Amino acid sequence: MKKGKYPHHPDITDEMWKNIDAVIEEGKGKPGSLISVLRRCQEQVGYLPSTLLDFIGKGLSISTSEVFGVATFYSFFSLTPKGRNRVKVCTGTACYVKGIKDALVRIGDKYGVKKGETTDDRRFSLEEVRCLGACGLAPVMVVNKDVHGSVGSDKVIDILEKYE
Ligand code: FES
Structure with a gap:
């Protein structure tokens, strides 16, 4: 062409x-x-x-x-833009029991993003995954390649704020 x-x-x-x-x-x-x-x-x-x-x-x-x-x-194709930081939040049983839903609500309130979405400023893409294999650290979130444990309550926002 x-x-x-x-x-x-x-x-x-x-x-x-x-x-x-x-x-x-x-x-x-x-x-x-x-x-x-x-x-x-x-x-x-x-x-x-x-x-x-x-x-x-x-x-x-x-x-x-x-x-x-x-x-x-195919899951490796994305039809929407990805954020600079890829956030995977575990909703497996152990993380669920330890309060991951609360962390997700806080992420949603703070950044206006839901599962499968990217923030308007493309700072974060949010995904939910099933058991990251680190149940002992529940509730668990992975940002890019960093694994964060015990991310219940406000701690989840403190962690995410470090990622530009
Ligand atoms: S259930 Fe979350 S790491 Fe296993």
Whole structure:
């Protein structure tokens, strides 16, 4: 596709569009290339906005609904932007019993974010997970690669405030 023909999207620069175009070009006509094209496009942008899925579908001559179907089926694809900090809160039994729900309410009140969402300023993405295997530390939250235990009550906010 020629320059100037790219759709407008605030998170996708011209440079990214060029790389995306090259990825699509490589995948064209190759059966089963959709997943690898999606993966490489997500590496470029950080997630897969609908404008991009549309563009990929057109480029590979695959219907947009099929592209959406694949992108939503695999958990490693994200259709929404991710925050700078990925917060995983454990809602497994031990953490539940020790009050993780209270921590989630506090996170929601403070940052206006719910499970599966990203804050408007993209500071945090919030996920709920089932047992992180650290039940002895319950309730547990992982921020990026840091494991935090006993995050009940206000402590959860004290911890998150350290992540910009
Ligand atoms: S239940 Fe939360 S770490 Fe196991």
